[in-house]
Amino acid sequence: MARPTPLSGFPEWLPAGRIVEQHVLDVLRRTFELHGFAGIETRAVEPLDQLLRKGETSKEVYVLRRLQEDPQAGDADRAGQLGLHFDLTVPFARYVLENAGHLAFPFRRYQIQKVWRGERPQDGRFREFVQADIDVVGAGALPYHYEVELPLVMADALGALRDLGVPPVRILVNNRKVAEGFYRGLGLDDVEAVLRGIDKLDKIGPDGVAELLVGDAGATPEQAAACLELAAVRGEDASVVDRVRALAERHGASTELLEEGLGELGALVSAAAERAPGVLVADLKIARGLDYYTGSVYETVLVGHEDLGSICSGGRYDTLASDGSQTYPGVGLSIGVSRLVSRLLSAGLVRATRSVPTAVLVAVTSEERRTASDAVAAALRARGIPTEVAPSAAKFGKQIKHADRRGIPFVWFVGDTDDDGAPAQDEVKDIRSGEQTPVDASTWTPPAEDLLPRVVAAG
Amino acid sequence: MARPTPLSGFPEWLPAGRIVEQHVLDVLRRTFELHGFAGIETRAVEPLDQLLRKGETSKEVYVLRRLQEDPQAGDADRAGQLGLHFDLTVPFARYVLENAGHLAFPFRRYQIQKVWRGERPQDGRFREFVQADIDVVGAGALPYHYEVELPLVMADALGALRDLGVPPVRILVNNRKVAEGFYRGLGLDDVEAVLRGIDKLDKIGPDGVAELLVGDAGATPEQAAACLELAAVRGEDASVVDRVRALAERHGASTELLEEGLGELGALVSAAAERAPGVLVADLKIARGLDYYTGSVYETVLVGHEDLGSICSGGRYDTLASDGSQTYPGVGLSIGVSRLVSRLLSAGLVRATRSVPTAVLVAVTSEERRTASDAVAAALRARGIPTEVAPSAAKFGKQIKHADRRGIPFVWFVGDTDDDGAPAQDEVKDIRSGEQTPVDASTWTPPAEDLLPRVVAAG
Incomplete structure (x- = not known):
């Protein structure tokens, strides 16, 4: 056997790197448990039809077949096929439904596992990586205060990593109700198209987004400009709420939904200013591509490493799962542990004092x-x-x-x-x-x- | 979405069960680190051609393809295909070759990860389960004393679990050199066929094995009877060595290889009697199906739960890996964590004092x-x-x-x-x-x- 070469997209660490990763995971687990989250693990596979419920991720799924199986047989019966999970939310939703009778709600769980995505390796993206998720899920209802609590748990967890040499983070928050209320107040009803456009702001710039909003979301140039004005609002205290409110009044875009969202966003920013000063920033351009978020949305950047993208994202969803008789709303965030650890190691930010446990x-x-x-x-x-x-x-x-x-x-x-x-x-x-x-x-x-x-x- | 049902062969635990599993994993990790083993993780996938090098497991491999990929394209180029690893030994061998220049030998590592086998679910076997492996691998050479050390590390680890309520274990050991030396001394040259027969002793009984040895291994009824006599030898101290030696003399089966093996087995049993009294038992019927073992072989039963089969197995292999210029011999054992935890939970042997971390x-x-x-x-x-x-x-x-x-x-x-x-x-x-x-x-x-x-x- 010749010396093998690494597989692109499947990161592996030398023992010293694994010590760094293991310390990060230990700190996260410890913090999640201090906040009363119970650890669970789910199997690596889910039925393919469940994985494909969100259409946009279908291209990323790895499908399994047993080697001795007829490759044609599987395709004929997609329902029986299994794929590797591409996140921990889909399996958690299934776990909640499957075990609802044995769980006490609101159910707080953390889950630290590998996920797989069949990305093209040339994108420089990982095809296998570790995520660390926390979610709270309710049966029927879930109070807003969890949308304040969960990013603060992550602030605590990521803050605890600073002792290891991890740079500080900024958790950027927005609220879907603010965005949707504002867009609808402006007269834009294709909210998803507007969100998709705003989500591209960092990539294509304001002119590109304006073009998209006019072309895809049916906006006038004035409406597009107002959306971009909203996206430019950013701040660490409740004055953000006043600025958005003033902006909406100026554009005649005030709505009940907007006011509801601003009340929530203001509460979150105020609580965060007290409990984790300087960590949380209201940033009205945060859109998150996924259409199932219905309230707060979160992204997190590592200060000085903004090029890495978000290392901890999530939000509120009114329907994590539903079994017909009961609906389970939730709020959660997910840390991209491999992305974080990979940067810590490649940028030489942290090191292990030795590569073996032996003293x-x-x-x-x-x-x-x-x-x-x-x-x-x-x-x-x-x-x-x-x-x-x-x-x-x-x-x-x-x-x-x-x-x-x-x-x-x-x-x-x-x-x-x-x-x-x-x-x-x-x-x-x-x-x-x-x-x-x-x-x-x-x-x-x-x-x-x-x-x-x-x-x-x-x- | 209707309430989903569990997937056969993919065990998942409720939060209280996960606490048990997590405690078991924490104790194992702690013990392995106390013994100076460095933790590593390898990716879940390996190239299919590497996974298929051991022919007998081919039926168990899960092959991956990206959903958007042409299902025919993969089959044409098997070398480019990926499969999920079915143990942690194949990936470890590859990791050693890939990173040999960055590792210090003898390299001591532990690895705790899930593995997957495309078993028929009706066998009642797991298709996804956690293994906890330790191995020591040398560059070019590996002294015999590691064959004594490694089962004693596992005795320590499994002994530490007794505080959690896990029943005691017996580690059963044999030595391939003893078996091969004895068979060759008898005049039986198809050693693998004899081992395959003896390996079935618990399943088909001595008469069935005798029939197999005569039919498949070319043995006379007298030779078959001698092999069964050897397989019946069992004991906790070095007197086992004398009994085997006497048996070999009686059958004119003494060889240099047998003597070498008896020297090793005697040293192992003596050291174990001192360092972990009552845990280790020489059992000459232990064959292990895999043909790459070349010295000590190990199996482990949970006392009172022998029906569960071995929960910790392994052995010495002279060639874990080879890159042409260098050969890497090793010795290792692997705990079937899911098998163990599943029994602990289903038999109600242990319980968590609560199902949440919250105090x-x-x-x-x-x-x-x-x-x-x-x-x-x-x-x-x-x-x-x-x-x-x-x-x-x-x-x-x-x-x-x-x-x-x-x-x-x-x-x-x-x-x-x-x-x-x-x-x-x-x-x-x-x-x-x-x-x-x-x-x-x-x-x-x-x-x-x-x-x-x-x-x-x-x-």
């Missing part, structure tokens, strides 16, 4: 005395110190080099009365300083910062 | 005063106490019932001077005992056993 390498004096080294290792592990035993009874210099190459900070020499180079008593060497001290395996502990690999800001 | 529900006096409850929750979380705020300002009785239904042990009432039913000072109620005490959010801590859900023996 101590126990040297081996001779293969006959390996059991003495094994016993020391067992005693250290019993006290929570990650330890391994040297691969061979090579010269001590070579064993120290083995530890050095793996980033293991301490080498332990087992005391020996024989004349084979080992000290008379157990000694441990900090191979960074060269300092070597007499020790006892039942009491010695490494400095806390050396116990496990840590993730720290690089540079 | 405290902060009651809400009125929607206007929700921010006061949010502030208490933030103060508790800042001190590591998982907390959520009540969904609505319902009557306190209803809020307590909400906590009770979710298994949240404590309800917090925020002090209030208004006459709306709230106490004058903050109070917390243990809803199991009904005891309610005045508290301060900056100092109160729940009892340690209530801080997080725990996994305990059921019954």
